[in-house]
Amino acid sequence: MDTHETNGGGLRSEMRIARSALEGIRRDLFTDPFAFRPLPPLGGRGRYTRWLPHAAVVMLTNLVMLGSLAYEPSPAGVLLALFVGAPLLMTLFRPVGAWWLSMGSLFVTGVVTGAAPWTPTGLVSHMAVMVIVTIRTRPRMAAWMWLLTAACGVFLGILRGSGYDTGTLELTVMAGMVLVAVAAVRGLTESRQQVAAQAAVTEEERSRRTVLEERTTIARELHDVVAHHMSVVAIQAEAAPYRVQDTPPELAAAFQTIRENAVAALTELRRVLGVVRSENPDAFADPEAPQPTLAALPALIENVRSAGLAVEHVTTGAVRPLPQGVELSAYRIVQEALSNVLRHAPGAHARVEVSYVLGGLGLRVVNGRPDRLAKPSPGAGHGVLGMRERVGMLGGGMTAQATDDGGYEVAAFLPVGAPGEAAA
Template sequence: MTDTYEPRLRSEMRIVRGALDRLREDLFHDAFAFRPLPPLAADHRLVRVLPRRAARYARWFPHAALAAFTGLVMLATVSHEGGPVGIVAALLVGVPMLMTLFRPVGAWWLSTGVILCTSVALGPWSPAALFSHLFVMMVVTLRTRPRVAAEMWLLTAATGIFTGVFLQAFHPYYSLSGDMFQMMLLSGVLLFAVAAVRGLRETKQQVAAQVAVTEVERSRRTVLEERTTIARELHDVVAHHMSVVAIQAEAAPYRVQPTPPELAAAFQTIRENAVAALTELRRVLGVVRSENPDAFADPEAPQPTLEALPGLIENVRSAGLSVDHVTTGAVRPLPQGVELSAYRIVQEALSNVLRHAPGAGARVEVSYVLGGLGLRVVNGPPNRLAKPSPGAGHGVLGMRERVAMLSGEMTAEATDEGGYEVAAFLPVAPGGQGAAGEAAA
């Protein structure tokens, strides 16, 4: 039995010692440190709804409200007590309340000292002193850890018991149990309510911060997945051109007879470099390839171009979306990377219309201009409520990645009529080269 008792005793002593250490850290260590109450955040609801000039002052609303309330309490104390005694009592009540703005724990100690001294000198706790002390404890609970509320409550109870025992010695008719029980019950309920409100507010802030972090990570993952898709699609485009280079370099010496040794060696070097580039391209593609091999429906199928756009639009129409397709300018072949990205942008924009604007009509405009290719996909307002979509907005990220890859420009924004518009310009230098051509070649 002794062997079991000693470890339990040591464990209990460690718990008591830890509690005392936390009490010393919270209420004794650097108790009067300067900890000013910060102003309201710039994104606070009260600050956002006011004009800019008024919002600058609204950030200090908690400070002004506390100071005004303290002034009312001090005026009530002066009118109740009257004369010089009222002025002294008002100062003893008001100073700790104002002090919570700058030194919250120190304000509680000052309020406790006021209650202790006035109780010993003048008798039971006065209503003004009790109200001031409760207010100070509530403000300190809002500004510190929840456990500080319990520590203040326990020390206030100890102070009340001490003053009650002292008063009973000099005031036989003073009831310790009745006054103490009412005071501790009232303060306990108030402090618990304030601590619960503060804990709920902190929980909401943590949840909001976590949601923001999750959204950022989801957007980042979406961008990486889109880049992986782009890398695989560009592999087909670049591999085609490199294969043509290798075949032409291998066949060129047989077209020139007799072939000079230097020319044959140069063509052989070109072919070897092209084959090496293809090998490295496949190795890099293996690094960025999706872990799910079924993520691409048909890896061997050719990548779509703008020639396949009518088929895409017919497929969307069969899903119930009314789509108008307009092509302007002189239709001409464009670099494969440009046509592939244009097709994917239109595809994603129409998918977003189906997902987020059910029942709305859409219009697809493809413009062949001198400097490149213009795209515009616009839809009207939906005629029914769209189902929630966890990926809302991530398709736009993918479209921006494709446009940025080709050094183009893109806008995606709501229209005045309640619809949505996606507009992009993909530059193509004369002859199909330049920024877009380099991305595909």
């Protein structure tokens, strides 16, 4: 019973394989075989080199037709030359139909005229047609064409009798070696293209994820900044009525409304922060700690110096208080730029310039040429994305590029409103 079931299962598997093969032949060779599929020009080439494949096919067609006329210099030879040349030329527009036309010429040559189906030029033409079709379609087409060509040769041998030499064995062996090589190269090329496309998609997704992570970090930091100011508003609104004697009821009600709105805004902020931090609750070791400002830059630079990086810090312009979001973003930009120097330019000298100018804050972090090779870093270039996100959020501008001496420079400008607005 078990043996019978095993044999039955094996038979069903073989039938499924046979049906799949027949379906593949039908789809590749019989479904709209004469569809118009022009050979596209080579991309990214010169004006004339783009058409090299087309010129090569036309030249091969002319050579095959001239060779056929030399092999049979007669009116019948002209017809034979058309039979071997037309399929080659047709591969430029209808590749599968060109193979069927080449197969049809075999019957005309081998059955109607009684000559050998594969003359030397006919053999070259049919081989070239199969190679071009394999390149232009898919690798498995080589197997179908090889099998049907061999079957056609065997059929012609049976039809014409045992004394009729079709040359099927020679053609089958030669075509098998050539088509296997062409299909292997085509499959390898497609695999490399798929790997390159997948790598590009992976890099794009990685960049998007980096941007989203940076935006999440910015949202967390801005929460602390906004929450601080909203807390101050709520406290001052609550304390304001007690600073004035005989406060009018309307004014007390207005301060109460301000306080209630501030507390409601704080509640919403905490709710949003809970959602943002839910995926990574340990993003900050101390979520209650104040966010850094430009006043913390000297400590940051000293920390980087202790890691072995020579850093020069220069501040120009009149130092003045800036909005907390601007100072936080400036600090993070300098921090990320120095981290990039540590990762990608070991042994280089760095310079940090902070410029307080009219209308904003200028930042410049530049480093020289490294004195040794840097270790591979999987996040190369993604820190720049985060810096661009911060600058773009504030409506500023930023450049990040290599310098002429082999170093790297990050320059950013963060716009700031009027002094009174900044103090507020």
